[in-house]
Amino acid sequence: MRPLSRVEPIIIAGRHTYTPLDWDPGEGRTRLLGYAHGDGPGSEWILGLAVGDQCEVFGPRSSLDADRVAPPRALFGDETSIGLAHALVRAEQVSPTRCCFEVGDADISRQVLARLDLDAATLIVRRDNAGHLPALENALKAFVTAGASFVLTGQSGTVQGLRQKLRDHGVPTSRALEKAYWAPGKRGLD
Missing domain, CATH: 3.40.50.80 (Nucleotide-binding domain of ferredoxin-NADP reductase (FNR) module)
Structure with missing residues (x-):
């Protein structure tokens, strides 16, 4: 995987936004760092995620320039x-x-x-x-x-x-x- 050349977040499953650590659109892979800080849907999603899980990704997109x-x-x-x-x-x-x-x-x-x-x-x-x-x-x-x-x-x-x-x-x-x-x-x- 290659490091990002720009800082652009992705949206996963239409509701969670993350800034990828690495992004490889050709292989369809990314690497994320998530933090579960409560019992909301984002925390539930990140805690239930396993290596190799597939999910729908939208982005990268401009969010914070x-x-x-x-x-x-x-x-x-x-x-x-x-x-x-x-x-x-x-x-x-x-x-x-x-x-x-x-x-x-x-x-x-x-x-x-x-x-x-x-x-x-x-x-x-x-x-x-x-x-x-x-x-x-x-x-x-x-x-x-x-x-x-x-x-x-x-x-x-x-x-x-x-x-x-x-x-x-x-x-x-x-x-x-x-x-x-x-x-x-x-x-x-x-």
Whole structure:
């Protein structure tokens, strides 16, 4: 399989959107990284999936055009954003994307990131009382100071909160992309 040259997600079975790690339309194969973070249809689908399963795929399609923000880029997201981070880093030739993830389990996340050559990613462990948000905001501020552009993905509340922090720091909208992948209690987000 060949790595993607562009970051374009695919839609599987008409309802789940994923950024492929690899894409081979000639062979009809792709490689995905999925994260089951609840009991919704996406989690049920990914947990029931087995190697070699066939499914209907639509795409790749344009969803989040990272080329709209200039390098250096900083991606902030959660476990659902790791596939996108992998695709962004592999697609860039110069000034690779730096990544910061809010995660539930740092040890498992480090193992996954190491297999995808994303060892340099910053991990911030999620806390039930949102006690991790100041650390996430401090990481964001460091990238603002360094002049980065931003790609914000993952849980909708976190994406909105980080976007507000960027506004507070005077980062223009032209230096930020955002895409909520999921929201607690919601179904059907990208």
